[in-house]
Amino acid sequence: MGKGKDKFKPRSSLATRAVHAGEYPKRYADSLTTPIFQTSTYTFRDSKEIEEYTKNNKERYEYGRYGNPTEKIAERRLADLEGAEECVLFSSGMNAITTTILALVHSGDHMVITDDSYKKTLEFCKLYLKRFGVECSIVPFGDYDALEGAIKENTRFIFSESPTNPYLNVFDLVKIKEIATKYNLLTLIDSTFATPLNQRPLEFGMDLVIHSATKYLAGHNDILAGVVLGRSELIEEIKDLHRSLGGVIDPHCCYLLLRGLKTFPLRVARQNESALKVARFLEKHPDIDRVYYPLLESHRHYTIAKEQMKGGGGVVTFDIRGDLQRARRFLDSLELCYIAPSFGGVETLINHPATVSYYNYTREQRYELGITDTLFRLAVGIEDVDDIIEDVDSALRKSRL
Numbered sequence: 033m034g035k036g037k038d039k040f041k042p043r044s045s046l047a048t049r050a051v052h053a054g055e056y057p058k059r060y061a062d063s064l065t066t067p068i069f070q071t072s073t074y075t076f077r078d079s080k081e082i083e084e085y086t087k088n089n090k091e092r093y094e095y096g097r098y099g100n101p102t103e104k105i106a107e108r109r110l111a112d113l114e115g116a117e118e119c120v121l122f123s124s125g126m127n128a129i130t131t132t133i134l135a136l137v138h139s140g141d142h143m144v145i146t147d148d149s150y151k152k153t154l155e156f157c158k159l160y161l162k163r164f165g166v167e168c169s170i171v172p173f174g175d176y177d178a179l180e181g182a183i184k185e186n187t188r189f190i191f192s193e194s195p196t197n198p199y200l201n202v203f204d205l206v207k208i209k210e211i212a213t214k215y216n217l218l219t220l221i222d223s224t225f226a227t228p229l230n231q232r233p234l235e236f237g238m239d240l241v242i243h244s245a246t247k248y249l250a251g252h253n254d255i256l257a258g259v260v261l262g263r264s265e266l267i268e269e270i271k272d273l274h275r276s277l278g279g280v281i282d283p284h285c286c287y288l289l290l291r292g293l294k295t296f297p298l299r300v301a302r303q304n305e306s307a308l309k310v311a312r313f314l315e316k317h318p319d320i321d322r323v324y325y326p327l328l329e330s331h332r333h334y335t336i337a338k339e340q341m342k343g344g345g346g347v348v349t350f351d352i353r354g355d356l357q358r359a360r361r362f363l364d365s366l367e368l369c370y371i372a373p374s375f376g377g378v379e380t381l382i383n384h385p386a387t388v389s390y391y392n393y394t395r396e397q398r399y400e401l402g403i404t405d406t407l408f409r410l411a412v413g414i415e416d417v418d419d420i421i422e423d424v425d426s427a428l429r430k431s432r433l
């Protein structure tokens with residue numbers, strides 16, 4: 033694997049960089065594609081090589097948990113796309129989130145998180161951090177006074193997400209930065225729903241950006257991966273703990289991620305366009321009660337979304353008229369849209385939070401969280417948008433009594 037200047041780096045277009053960034057110009061065995069270095073360890077030719085590595089800090093690979101060339105190239109590409117100094121990959125989005133939080137806190141510390149965050153992230157902060165003496169305040173999303181009021185002397189960072197699941201609420205990154213600066217806190221943002229094409233948190237001064245690369249970045253519903261991006265000094269701290277916790281991504285996954293990244297700007301641009309079209313269609317549909325999409329004028333955070341985001345992403349959330357029985361009939365009438373959790377891939381998926389993610393909640397608990405019986409989250413894929421609309425429309429009609 034040759035070293036040298038990344039000849040594609042100065043090109044400003046995300047589309048070009050998505051295809052090429054991070055690769056080394058000198059290709060291994062002249063292969064156009066990045067090889068999968070399917071190895072768990074790396075050999076030293078002789079004692080001199082060991083010495084060069086241990087004593088003279090020669091850059092090379094030692095053992096799989098500490099790094100892999102396919103992984104390195106994927107990290108370089110992701111850092112380039114997000115405009116970050118450094119990047120670290122993980123075996124899943126949750127692994128990225130938990131390792132990052134654990135790397136930043138000590139017993140006796142406090143953190144603030146917004147209540148609209150990913151369910152498992154909240155669960156980790158609420159249930160597990162307590163065991164290690166780390167306190168966590170959960171504040172209502174969008175209430176910036178409550179957020180500021182929750183800050184204590186031992187607060188280390190603010191963790192938020194934008195847009196959020198399933199209502200696609202958008203967090204004001206300018207406001208959060210102001211508050212964080214005032215109290216000298218780090219800011220972490222889970223930007224999974226936006227991707228580097230639609231939202232650039234580092235340009236708003238966020239310290240760390242996290243993605244579940246399982247979603248748009250890999251984009252084909254075939255791998256799990258997570259990524260954290262930011263300044264070198266912070267990423268190095270996270271990497272140290274990552275090496276101990278060991279939730280590393282495997283080389284084959286890195287290859288699939290690199291392959292997915294090549295088309296990521298194309299796919300997400302298409303998903304932005306199709307999702308907006310679907311959202312506008314649903315907004316006028318007589319069987320729909322409400323539609324939630326950041327770039328619909330009716331969305332509560334439309335103004336911030338418009339300023340902060342280039343596109344609204346591929347997820348459209350909506351409430352249909354009727355009851356749980358009707359919701360079931362609607363699901364069962366869909367033909368093109370697969371019933372599945374997740375989003376960001378090429379296939380259009382539909383999720384019914386009431387019976388999937390919140391199946392073990394009582395109806396009252398669900399309604400308190402806004403998860404109604406008739407709420408759906410449509411993850412628009414890259415199929416022809418008219419086919420997607422036709423499928424949803426036809427299922428809505430078939431589900432009428």
Ligand SMILES: *Cc1c(COP(=O)(O)O)cnc(C)c1O
Nearest residue numbers: 124125126150224244246256257
């Ligand atoms: C999916 C998701 C995660 C978790 O990522 P995994 O790759 O499934 O572990 C975290 N945050 C958000 C916003 C997500 O959508």
